[in-house]
Amino acid sequence: MSKEPVAVVGIGQTKHVAARRDVSIAGLVREAAGRALEDAELTWADVDAVVIGKAPDFFEGVMMPELYLADALGAVGKPMLRVHTAGSVGGSTALVAANLVAARVHGTVLTLAFEKQSESNAMWGLSLPIPFQQPLLAGAGGFFAPHVRAYMRRSGAPDTVGSLVAYKDRRNALKNPYAHLHEHDITLEKVQASPMLWDPIRYSETCPSSDGACAMVLTDRAGAARAPRPPAWMLGGAMRSEPTLFAGKDFVSPQAGKDCAADVYRQAGIADPRRDIDAVEMYVPFSWYEPMWLENLGFADEGEGWKLTESGVTELDGDLPVNMSGGVLSTNPIGASGMIRFAEAALQARGQAGEHQVDGARRVLGHAYGGGSQFFSMWLVGSEPPES
Amino acid sequence: MPEVLKAPLAVEFPFTRSLGPVQSAFLTGLRERVVLGVKAKDGRTLVPPVEYDPVTAEEIRDLVEVAPTGTVTTWAWNHEPRRGQPLDTPFAWVLVRLDGADTALLHALDAPGPDAVHTGMRVRVRWAEERSGAITDIACFEPYDGEPAGPTGHSGEFADAISGIVAFARLDYTYSPGRAQSDYIHALSERRTVGERCPSCRKVYVPPRGACPTCGVATAEHVEVGPRGTVTTFCIVNIKAKNLDIEVPYVYAHIALDGADLALHGRIGGIPYDQVRMGLRVEPVWTEGARYPDHYRPTGEPDAEYDTYKELL
Numbered sequence: 055m056s057k058e059p060v061a062v063v064g065i066g067q068t069k070h071v072a073a074r075r076d077v078s079i080a081g082l083v084r085e086a087a088g089r090a091l092e093d094a095e096l097t098w099a100d101v102d103a104v105v106i107g108k109a110p111d112f113f114e115g116v117m118m119p120e121l122y123l124a125d126a127l128g129a130v131g132k133p134m135l136r137v138h139t140a141g142s143v144g145g146s147t148a149l150v151a152a153n154l155v156a157a158r159v160h161g162t163v164l165t166l167a168f169e170k171q172s173e174s175n176a177m178w179g180l181s182l183p184i185p186f187q188q189p190l191l192a193g194a195g196g197f198f199a200p201h202v203r204a205y206m207r208r209s210g211a212p213d214t215v216g217s218l219v220a221y222k223d224r225r226n227a228l229k230n231p232y233a234h235l236h237e238h239d240i241t242l243e244k245v246q247a248s249p250m251l252w253d254p255i256r257y258s259e260t261c262p263s264s265d266g267a268c269a270m271v272l273t274d275r276a277g278a279a280r281a282p283r284p285p286a287w288m289l290g291g292a293m294r295s296e297p298t299l300f301a302g303k304d305f306v307s308p309q310a311g312k313d314c315a316a317d318v319y320r321q322a323g324i325a326d327p328r329r330d331i332d333a334v335e336m337y338v339p340f341s342w343y344e345p346m347w348l349e350n351l352g353f354a355d356e357g358e359g360w361k362l363t364e365s366g367v368t369e370l371d372g373d374l375p376v377n378m379s380g381g382v383l384s385t386n387p388i389g390a391s392g393m394i395r396f397a398e399a400a401l402q403a404r405g406q407a408g409e410h411q412v413d414g415a416r417r418v419l420g421h422a423y424g425g426g427s428q429f430f431s432m433w434l435v436g437s438e439p440p441e442s
Numbered sequence: 443m444p445e446v447l448k449a450p451l452a453v454e455f456p457f458t459r460s461l462g463p464v465q466s467a468f469l470t471g472l473r474e475r476v477v478l479g480v481k482a483k484d485g486r487t488l489v490p491p492v493e494y495d496p497v498t499a500e501e502i503r504d505l506v507e508v509a510p511t512g513t514v515t516t517w518a519w520n521h522e523p524r525r526g527q528p529l530d531t532p533f534a535w536v537l538v539r540l541d542g543a544d545t546a547l548l549h550a551l552d553a554p555g556p557d558a559v560h561t562g563m564r565v566r567v568r569w570a571e572e573r574s575g576a577i578t579d580i581a582c583f584e585p586y587d588g589e590p591a592g593p594t595g596h597s598g599e600f601a602d603a604i605s606g607i608v609a610f611a612r613l614d615y616t617y618s619p620g621r622a623q624s625d626y627i628h629a630l631s632e633r634r635t636v637g638e639r640c641p642s643c644r645k646v647y648v649p650p651r652g653a654c655p656t657c658g659v660a661t662a663e664h665v666e667v668g669p670r671g672t673v674t675t676f677c678i679v680n681i682k683a684k685n686l687d688i689e690v691p692y693v694y695a696h697i698a699l700d701g702a703d704l705a706l707h708g709r710i711g712g713i714p715y716d717q718v719r720m721g722l723r724v725e726p727v728w729t730e731g732a733r734y735p736d737h738y739r740p741t742g743e744p745d746a747e748y749d750t751y752k753e754l755l
Contacts, residue, residue, distance in 0.1 A: 074460065075460045076605075077460060078459070078461055078465060078493065080493050081462040084493075115609065115611040125492055125493075125494040125499065127499075130496050170460070173460065185449035185450075186733065190686070190688075190707055196677060196679055196694055199694075200694070200695070202677075203676065203677060203720070204674075204720075249680065250678070252678070253677055253678035254677065299655070300654075300655040301643070301645035302703075
């Protein structure tokens with residue numbers, strides 16, 4: 055028996071900001087979930103199951119939030135699942151929810167991911183004082199910066215490419231009312247003049263710390279037929295993982311990322327992603343990851359990704375827009391960041407992205423990664439249902 | 443066989459929490475010696491209150507005061523109170539349904555012994571002397587044989603409501619790095635770097651983990667590597683981390699020790715930070731009594747060719 059086609063019929067986000075002191079975690083997730091239901095014109099009673107994700111428990115210190123959030127998410131009396139895959143969790147959470155619909159376990163599933171970075175401490179959560187180990191590292195930027203340098207060496211990319219990505223994403227964010235950073239006076243010169251934190255990564259090429267939540271309502275063909283607005287259809291979805299460190303690991307272009315993308319393209323019948331995909335919302339927490347992922351995802355040959363960025367192909371009005379929402383560089387509630395990528399892809403395929411809508415976006419890729427480039431999750435969504 | 447190392451690891455952090463309207467009223471109420479519940483859509487009064495109806499999922503905000511007296515619905519005796527628990531003498535954990543409430547609140551009951559506790563017994567709140575808007579404003583419950591106390595009819599509106607709390611979380615572990623890393627650390631005390639070779643793929647892991655993450659087989663063969671190595675990639679750290687006593691800027695590098703099949707991480711010194719480059723040949727610099735090399739410095743050899751280390755970034 056073939057899989058049930060999966061449709062995204064509701065999307066909700068909070069306005070992402072540095073600190074939401076006016077709401078509890080329950081209040082925050084509720085806001086996003088309520089907006090997703092409103093978009094789908096459904097009520098809590100229409101939801102059959104809830105699948106949630108968040109950043110690692112140490113970040114916020116809330117263990118098993120699925121217990122505490124069951125009533126806020128209308129999950130009482132229904133199945134509720136929690137997904138854990140570090141920074142990619144928002145994407146994997148959506149895929150677990152989608153698989154429940156595809157397998158005909160449930161008709162309509164609410165999926166949601168969140169984080170209140172203002173009430174958490176990711177830096178601390180990532181650098182526990184492990185006995186016998188030498189403390190050396192200063193944050194996630196210090197972890198990823200050497201890999202960026204490796205990419206620059208391998209590809210011969212000019213130093214300026216990172217700043218072009220940051221300048222583009224921050225301008226895209228100005229068109230997205232939910233984005234955290236709205237830097238109205240952003241210029242390329244300002245990005246390039248910002249301090250080097252972890253050389254070669256500048257301050258303006260890093261992501262902010264945000265509070266926010268993102269929710270989606272996924273449903274089957276019958277649910278899609280009742281939807282008040284055009285749905286986005288899942289054409290392919292996959293997850294892959296690999297060890298954080300092993301001999302031969304390619305941090306610049308991890309094998310798990312390549313395999314994950316290939317699986318998605320196979321499911322969706324994509325022969326040439328550069329030609330067949332109209333836009334990409336990818337997980338870029340440090341600007342140089344745009345050209346790196348363009349190669350890893352097969353949009354450019356190895357060593358050539360930066361040329362797409364440099365020539366303007368990835369601009370909002372370019373031939374392959376990347377991070378139309380402003381991306382992780384403009385909004386980063388870590389636990390929710392993956393789902394925001396998936397939701398933006400769906401918004402584009404539905405034609406509901408407002409000012410940052412890409413004209414004629416029919417097939418859009420959403421991408422997330424997490425851990426030390428260890429977990430990957432991706433989906434391709436389209437404006438038309440998959441061919442059966 | 444050398445000793446497997448162990449050490450305590452305490453993970454502790456003060457987490458801040460925004461309360462939202464319902465928890466804000468509940469905790470501010472405790473500060474004012476008022477216990478508030480919330481009316482659910484089916485008419486029940488929930489204490490402690492929640493923000494969303496557990497049956498209908500609707501937002502609920504109708505706060506009602508309940509009495510500081512109530513009935514024990516079930517209990518368990520705690521023979522050995524731990525650090526941070528409400529009382530430092532043995533006590534009963536109790537669920538108490540306060541008069542006027544339909545659900546029970548978890549707290550501690552101060553009683554001389556388990557024989558003095560029973561389901562159905564009457565209790566009342568013992569307020570803490572100093573109250574700040576926290577569940578600990580109720581010091582504990584105590585046995586009570588008087589009439590149910592009447593609530594004062596508080597509306598739940600407070601002039602200076604608290605909006606957030608700080609919740610300390612602490613986890614105590616006994617950490618052991620295991621057999622392989624213990625061997626590695628013991629060898630470092632002789633200023634030798636010893637990895638382990640995978641019997642299947644023949645890759646040398648430094649530090650060793652006792653198993654090959656690619657082949658999934660145990661590793662045991664010790665291989666001494668280094669002491670010299672090659673900087674395969676690096677970054678220049680310009681921001682000072684709170685938990686690190688290292689002056690900035692400093693170079694954080696991936697260093698492939700000669701004979702190792704993946705890079706370890708270290709700091710580069712003995713050369714201006716802006717002259718460090720990929721391919722730089724380095725050696726460890728030890729300080730007296732340190733477990734690890736303090737940093738690595740240039741050996742003066744010619745730089746390694748990119749092709750010799752490009753798989754070791």
